[in-house]
Amino acid sequence: MQRELINRARELLADGTVDRVLGWQAGQFAYDITPAVFTDAGELEAHFVYNEFCADNLSKYLIKESEKEGKVLAFLKPCDTYSFNQLVTEHRIRREHVYVIGVESYGKADVEKLRARGISGITGVETVSGMLKVHTMYGDESVPLNEVMLDRCLTCKSKKHVVYDELIGEDGDVVADSGRFDMVEKLERMTAKERFSFWQGELSRCIRCNACRNVCPACTCENCVFDNPGSGLQNRAARDNFEEKLFHIIRAYHVAGRCTDCGECSRVCPEHIPLHLLNRKFIKDFNELYGPFQAGEVSGQMSPMCAYTETADPEASVVRKGGAE
């Protein structure tokens, strides 16, 4: 796969279709993947990687890249294409400046799950007939990919590329039974008190590193409320448990109706806070109260936060329908 991608990128650079290539390269370690821009064949050959560690959603980088002159080639996984569409909808990506190649992905590996199996000294990774082959300094190890996948990939909502100029590999389908709302439902069935202590335990670990916000392709404001010195919450850890909640409610609320459920926020959180549950609660509520909606499914959709109806919308008291706890 990586070879095919490099070859195609070289062709498109050579024939002038694109001027730059947005892809992935290894950081200090092989599993430390970072997005990168390549401008010639030499750089591609030397640094470009595409493997089971390439989890990073590249769409957010296209905001800056597509503002520049010329055309950029972007390789997008199925989940990244949803973010791409959403950003085009919000006029944050200049579509005509991007050449999109959809790349297949059957799930990305979680290095921590590999470590938990005692695999260390990782130097590379590839899929060989359904098994994840991990190259290490001590030899190769084979593990079933689905046992070491990122949590977000275990509840993947779609293997379909919703936008592309060309595809490399196969296009999949929307996954109807992803089970991604199961945990939200479980929480909904608890009492308010139980939910409160669940979230207290989760949110109090937040160190306000802002990684969740920085990685999020829906969080793209130039001036974020959390950077505003007047907000009283500028870039610092929470002082009490009110502030812990404030940050998380507002972060999730600001992306509600725009969050595509790409899972990047939970993936990057160093404290393993299940931020996706907050996002999915909003998604589930939108689906149930105002009809099915998937952000980024097509470009040009109106957010359910704005698409009110005069007579069909339930009153806010629906929130209390489960009992006024």
Added chain:
Amino acid sequence: MSVMEKTAAARQAEWKPKIIAFCCNWCSYGGADLAGTNRLSYPANVKIIRVPCSCRVNPMFILRAFQKGADGVIVCGCHPGDCHYSTGNYHARRRMTMLFSMLSFLGVESARTRVEWVSAAEGARFKAVMDSFVEDITRLGPNERLEDLRCKEN
């Protein structure tokens, strides 16, 4: 009963909820005014904050109200179809529904938040709404799940 316990119990008995009511200028604030001129007394622990329209209420306002010591927060606007700016209350309805649902998901008691539509002609309704909201909050007791301890009086 020790002295300490007595004071705690006494404090509990004396406790009156603090309620913040965001009222839109064109309808609900008028409704509150009418309740006043008609000498319909609504609970004194309801503090009204006048906003131009119900959709002016940012989710941060609600959270800040709780932070600064509110035990319940209610948003009041014109009845659907009557908003002075035509559609503000339709936006407010969705936004507040989503916010309140999230608060409930985090374990904040869902009866602490409400949206009610009150017109400028409904002084009696304004009183009734506030009476029932205060009653709900009194039953729930002080807000402890969204409080900022530094903002407490004692």
